[in-house]
Amino acid sequence: MSPLARLRPHVLRYRVQFAAGLVCLVLATALSLLGPWVLRFAIDDLSADVTAAKLGRYAWALLGLALVGGVFRFLMRRIIVGVSRSIEYDLRNLFFDHVQRLPLAYFHANRTGDLMSRATNDLNAVRMMVGPAVMYMGNTSIVFVVSVTLMLSIDPGLTLAALLPLPLVSVAVKRFGSAIYRQSEKIQAQLATLSAVVQESLAGVRVVRAYGREAVETERFRRENQEYLERNAAVIRLQALFYPSLAFILGLAGLLVLWLGARHVIDGRITVGQFVQFNAYLVMLSWPMIAFGFVTNLFQRGMSSWQRMVDVLDAAPAVAEPDASPTACGVSVSEITGRLELRNLSFAYNGHPVLEGISATVEAGQTLALVGPTGSGKSTLVSLLPRLFDPPRGTIFIDGTDILDLPTSTLRRVVGVAPQEPFLFSRTVAENVQFGVHGFDGPDATDDSDADSQVAVAHQAMAIARLDKDLAAFPQGADTRVGERGVTLSGGQKQRTALARALAADPRILVLDDVLSAVDAFTEDEILRGLRDTTRRRTTVIVSHRISTVRHADLILVLEAGRVVERGTHDALVSQGGHYAGLHRKQLLELALEGA
DSSP, rough: OOOHHHHHHHHTTTTTHHHHHHHHHHHHHHHHHOOOOOHHHHHHHHHHOOOOHHHHHHHHHHHHHHHHHHHHHHHHHHHHHHHHHHHHHHHHHHHHHHHHTHHHHHHHHSHHHHHHHHHIIHHHHHOOOOHHHHHHHHHHHHHHHHHHHHHHHHHHHHHHHHTTTTTHHHHHHHHHHHHHHHHHHHHHHHHHHHHHHHHHHHHHHHHHTTTOHHHHHHHHHHHHHHHHHHHHHHHHHHHHHHHHHHHHHHHHHHHHHHHHHHHHHHSSSSSSHHHHHHHHHHHHHHHHHHHHHHHHHHHHHHHHHHHHHHHHHHHHOSSSOOOOOOGGGGOOOGOOOOOEEEEEEEEEEEEEEEEEEEEEOTTTTOOEEOOOOOOHHHHHHHHHHTSOOOOOOOSETTEEEEEEGSOOOHHHHEEEOOOOOOOOOOSSHHHHHHHHTTTTTTOOOOHHHHHHHHHHHHHHHHHHHHHTHHTSSTGGGGGGGGGGGGSSSSSHHHHHHHHHHHHOOOOEEEEETTTTTTTTTHHHHHHHHHHHHTTSSEEEEEEOHHHHTTTSSSEEEEETTEEEEEOOOOHHHHHHTTTHHHHHHHHHHHHHHHHO
């Protein structure tokens, strides 16, 4: 399907409004075209006999045409430009919704700044194409057709002379239009690059300052900004040649009309009023000629930008949604107990095997721990549980149901994840914790008691994560804003906030992906003691490098290069004397050295 065909349904959704706007456009343009007609009769009539009554009559006629035409022109702009804003609103929602469902690999390959540019600058260019460009095109087309028709009715020969330069206009529009289109694509691409540079530098501002690279980043931005300037300058040069070329061609037409028209008036072939009317239409005709180039530019930029947006919209979503119903496959969230089963799970990322033949069964309420060196596949495995990546069919089951058969809305209410690298929003601590329950739009509660209950759950989760002892030191307690990406919090505080967020969601399966790595040993022990009570009510999957974190797990899997090399309880693995036992001895020695 062509990009234009992809855009058509969004435009046709507002066809009634567009029709009303076009009616106003036709009426406004028709009234403006009546002005020269009235002027013609006024001049011819007043040339014979000038009276106050005649002057008043023609003056009021011209004023009335201007006033009524102004009303319709106002309505035309309000309706058509307003519809373009509505289309922009729909497309922005569509684009954002689609981006939210793209696979994580897409964001690894595409920069955030580029996507932001497509959602803002490119979308604005599309709006200009479906709104102002359509309005100007309709107006100029009507003016051109009607003006030429009326000019022909006055003097066909004179009209032919006036239109003689028009083929040159077509040549100029074609040559300059294609050049402007190509350069517009380059401008939009460079703007995306520039946005990405700014986004990366601001997101990594602490790293930039820590390494004293401010001057390097400034120079990097200057180079990209200079390239953006040069690409815009190229378009400006094209436009600087384009519009004067049109004006010169139209000037030639005006010169021919002046020379031939004056002779026709002298010869009596046309009246002075007709000559004035003809010139008025010729002047009105000059705007469509110039506007045609402007509209061409809007359409070229708009199509270029829409193609860039379509490239994103064509990207396949992360997961295939089987059914949006919360009771798909006869399973509802309230009925799921949390029994987790892995059946010969193998997974490859970009053709590179990451997991091979992993099998395990964890009953509801039990704890599964994953241990192994960096790169052994632990984080990949837990990312498959909420379907951040799609596992092969028939490899992961919850309560006997393949997770590929569960709607993602159901699955992600069942599986709560505290990630290895926590992300915090620029909100308060409490809002970040409650995000897993009801987002930022307020609790999904029917009355105040339900809302209070959810707030109580969030505070209980913060207490388990031992955030309560930090809140007392915060300026406004749980209502303290954490800054962008949680910049005001320490690494341990970020991890504990992420843990509290996962606990507040009350999932059947709780996934803790090395979530205590930045927490000191004393606080970790307090958190683990609090977690033991809450994990009895849910299935828990823990990823950790610390033996102290996983020693109470019902089943421990030791991974190496994506395979299970050891499995069992803590005591059984220590007695085997393998990799896990070696890691245990090493950490005991480290603790002894720290104590000494």
